[in-house]
């Protein structure tokens with residue numbers, strides 16, 4: 090896997106990686122937490138039927154900055170990690186379809202897309218019509234539809250949803266870790282929009298371990314990020330791309 094050789098930092102190889110500890114929840118995340126609290130959250134079920142407002146560079150739902158295309162290099166990296174073992178790829182959150190396109194550029198067998206918003210799911214179904222590899226779209230909150238994906242059946246997972254409640258801001262991935270472990274084949278690979286600047290916060294790391302992943306199989310790559318100054322959800326110039334193997 091050539092991405093392991095380039096720009097890869099094993100965050101967990103030495104205890105010193107935690108000393109001094111990474112920044113606590115806080116720092117710039119205070120700002121990006123507040124922006125979303127200020128926009129406000131509706132009932133999760135309402136998200137499904139909400140209008141999806143696309144322009145050339147962004148996707149907004151209920152006024153939330155759900156996806157912006159400056160993230161393309163990060164999405165490319167996540168797709169590269171998720172598809173590095175080929176086979177069946179499970180993607181959660183279609184958004185603007187940026188990572189989905191990168192997944193289809195890889196050598197895979199099948200691409201399963203889970204998407205909660207109806208209008209975005211329609212886009213995913215359109216995408217499926219001309220996709221190189223077969224795409225199955227499961228519409229609904231992942232929490233509702235994930236049982237349709239058999240346990241231990243997928244080779245790679247890319248998780249990139251969006252917080253649907255204040256509690257989930259910067260940690261909507263935490264609730265998925267146990268499911269990721271269950272759905273992956275042994276040796277399968279898991280990556281996701283990490284909300285981490287350059288290393289795993291100890292709480293984050295512990296959640297992965299509690300879900301069943303072994304510490305020595307939890308690594309990552311630090312990816313340069315270049316958010317516009319007015320971005321409401323990310324302010325740092327890097328983000329960790331997790332490389333987590335079952």
Ligand SMILES: C[S@@+](CC[C@H](N)C(=O)[O-])C[C@H]1O[C@@H](n2cnc3c(N)ncnc32)[C@H](O)[C@@H]1O
Pocket residue numbers: 155156164181182183184185186187188189203204205206209229230231232249250251252253
């Ligand atoms: C950040 S976007 C995904 C961006 C995508 N990776 C791309 O490259 O364009 C998040 C997507 O996840 C969907 N979503 C949010 N919560 C979800 C959930 N619980 N289950 C499934 N999809 C969800 C949103 O509707 C949105 O389309």
